[in-house]
Amino acid sequence: MIILVFLILHWYLSLFCQSFFHHRYAAHRMFDMSKTWEKVFFIVSYLLQGSSYLSPYAYAILHRMHHAHTDTEHDPHSPTYQKNIFALMMRTIRIYSSIYRRQADVESRFMKGIPRWDSFEKIAHSRGSKAVWMAIYVAFYLAFATHWWMYLLLPIHFMMGAVHGVIINWFAHKYGYRNYELADTSKNLFPIDILMLGEGFHNNHHKHSSSPNFGVKWFEFDPIYPVIRLFNKLGIIQMKKVPA
Ligand SMILES: [Zn+2]
Numbered sequence: 001m002i003i004l005v006f007l008i009l010h011w012y013l014s015l016f017c018q019s020f021f022h023h024r025y026a027a028h029r030m031f032d033m034s035k036t037w038e039k040v041f042f043i044v045s046y047l048l049q050g051s052s053y054l055s056p057y058a059y060a061i062l063h064r065m066h067h068a069h070t071d072t073e074h075d076p077h078s079p080t081y082q083k084n085i086f087a088l089m090m091r092t093i094r095i096y097s098s099i100y101r102r103q104a105d106v107e108s109r110f111m112k113g114i115p116r117w118d119s120f121e122k123i124a125h126s127r128g129s130k131a132v133w134m135a136i137y138v139a140f141y142l143a144f145a146t147h148w149w150m151y152l153l154l155p156i157h158f159m160m161g162a163v164h165g166v167i168i169n170w171f172a173h174k175y176g177y178r179n180y181e182l183a184d185t186s187k188n189l190f191p192i193d194i195l196m197l198g199e200g201f202h203n204n205h206h207k208h209s210s211s212p213n214f215g216v217k218w219f220e221f222d223p224i225y226p227v228i229r230l231f232n233k234l235g236i237i238q239m240k241k242v243p244a
C-alpha cells in the first residue's frame with residue numbers, strides 16, 4: 001500500500017512539474033512568472049522529478065522543434081518516422097542530450113525566452129545526482145515493499161520523465177479521437193484524462209498551442225488549468241489573458 005501511494009505521488013507530482021513548468025511555461029510561455037518563482041519551480045521540479053529531472057532549456061527547445069516540424073523527418077519524435085516506442089525514445093533522448101550539452105545546431109527562434117539556471121543544472125542534471133535519487137528510491141522500496149514483484153516498478157521511478165514523455169509522444173500521436181482535423185497525427189488520448197493531467201488532450205493542444213487550458217469540449221477537464229488560475233490569483237504567475 002505504501003509503495004502504491006509512493007508510485008502514485010511520484011507519478012503525479014513529477015508530471016505536474018513537467019506539464020506546468022516545462023511544457024506550459026518554458027516551452028510555450030502560456031503565462032509569466034518572476035525570476036524568483038522560476039528558481040522555486042526549478043528546485044521543486046528537481047525534488048519531484050528526482051533521477052529523471054528534465055532541463056527546462058533542453059525540454060523547451062526539443063518541444064518547440066516538435067511543434068514546428070510535427071510528423072516530418074525533422075520532428076524529434078514521431079511515430080510516423082520511428083517504427084517502435086524504443087526507437088522513438090532513443091531518438092528523443094539523443095536529441096535532448098545533444099541540446100542539453102549545447103552540441104546541437106539549434107535555430108535561434110527555438111531559443112527565445114527559455115528559463116535557464118545553468119549552475120543549478122550542473123548538479124541537478126549530473127550523473128551523481130541521478131544515482132543518489134535512484135538509491136533513495138531503492139532504499140524506500142527496501143523499507144516498504146511487501147512483495148518481490150513490487151521491485152519491478154522501480155524502473156518507472158528511475159525514468160519517470162521519459163515514461164510520461166513517451167505516453168504523449170507515441171500514444172497521443174497514434175491512438176484516440178480528434179476534435180480537429182490537422183495536418184499532423186495528434187490525438188486526444190482519452191475523453192477524461194486523469195492519467196496524464198490533461199496532457200492527453202494532445203490534438204486540442206496542437207490546434208491551440210498557446211492556450212493554457214487543454215480541454216475544449218465540456219467533458220474535457222484539464223486538471224492543471226484550475227491550478228494555473230489559482231496561481232494567477234495568488235500572484236505566483238501572471239496569465240497573459242484571463243478569461244471571464
Ligand atoms: Zn505532438
Ligand SMILES: [Zn+2]
Nearest residue numbers: 028063205209
Ligand atoms: Zn506543446
